[in-house]
Amino acid sequence: MQMHMRMTRTSRKDSQAQTRARLLRAARSEFARRGIAAASIDRISESAGFSRGAFYANYAGKHDLLLELLAQHQTGEIAAWQALLDAPGRLVDVLPLLQARFDAFARNAEDPLFATELQIEALRNPHFAARYREFAQEIETRTQSLAAAFIARAGTSRVSAEVLGKALQSFSPQLIAEARLGLGPDGLTAGQRLVAMITELLGTGPHAGAGEENLP
Numbered sequence: 001m002q003m004h005m006r007m008t009r010t011s012r013k014d015s016q017a018q019t020r021a022r023l024l025r026a027a028r029s030e031f032a033r034r035g036i037a038a039a040s041i042d043r044i045s046e047s048a049g050f051s052r053g054a055f056y057a058n059y060a061g062k063h064d065l066l067l068e069l070l071a072q073h074q075t076g077e078i079a080a081w082q083a084l085l086d087a088p089g090r091l092v093d094v095l096p097l098l099q100a101r102f103d104a105f106a107r108n109a110e111d112p113l114f115a116t117e118l119q120i121e122a123l124r125n126p127h128f129a130a131r132y133r134e135f136a137q138e139i140e141t142r143t144q145s146l147a148a149a150f151i152a153r154a155g156t157s158r159v160s161a162e163v164l165g166k167a168l169q170s171f172s173p174q175l176i177a178e179a180r181l182g183l184g185p186d187g188l189t190a191g192q193r194l195v196a197m198i199t200e201l202l203g204t205g206p207h208a209g210a211g212e213e214n215l216p
Contacts, residue, residue, distance in 0.1 A: 020058050022048040024072075027065050032110055036066065036117045063121050063128055070114055071135050077105055078142045085149040091204065094153070099191035102172075106180075106190040112173035143169050154202045164201055171197055 026047035030039045039062055045055045059065040080101065084094050105111075122132035144165035151157040157164065171194055177183075179190040199205030 016058065019048075019050065019054060020068075023050065023055060023058060023065065024069055027062070028069055031066060031069075031114065036062070036114065063118060063125075064131060066114060067118055067131060067135055070111060070118065071138070073111055074139055075142060077101075078139075078146055082142075082146055082149055085146070085153055091150075091153045095195050095199070099189070099195045101191070102194050103189045103191035106176040112176045115173060140165065140169065150198060150202060154204050156203050157201065158203045159201050164198075167197070167201060 023044060027039070027044045030044050030047065034040075041055055041062055042052055044062070044065075045052050059068075081098060084097055084101075087094070118132060122129040144161050147164035147168060148161040150164060151161055159167070175184070175190040175193050184190075184193060196205060
């Protein structure tokens, strides 16, 4: 009997996970095509092969679903950067890989636009704000850990991990928006500009003090 109950609970969890995964895939397509305001819960549900009731059994609304999508994408990207920084080698050898990854992220992601709209929704909606704070705190913690990895790899920094982490959070969406709008210096990609800012804050870039340019 106990084994049957455990199997039933596991089966239900697996089924719910599959339902949420299908809703997330359908929602990403809907949001990318129509934007948040015009996105339809009915279309998301139908595309995923579920009823509207199945949607609300898993999410309170489309903003909650979008927040989960954004969290998955951003934590995955931060984890990929962390893995590159944790691998053996010099910082100078890792930077081109980070630059290329950020350029790909900038070309393909709708995250900056979605993040801004979710932040506005959190400011307007106290109920949603509680969930948004949890997301924001997790991203801040992960980004600060990433900043600490940069500092450890560089062996030096002009700023603390807290400041560098906050800079990474602030620079990234702005640089992506400028790249898409054709703003910023000609001939420089979002990735090149981000790497240049990181190395300047670390003290290993072209504006570093004497003797710092060749730090590992």
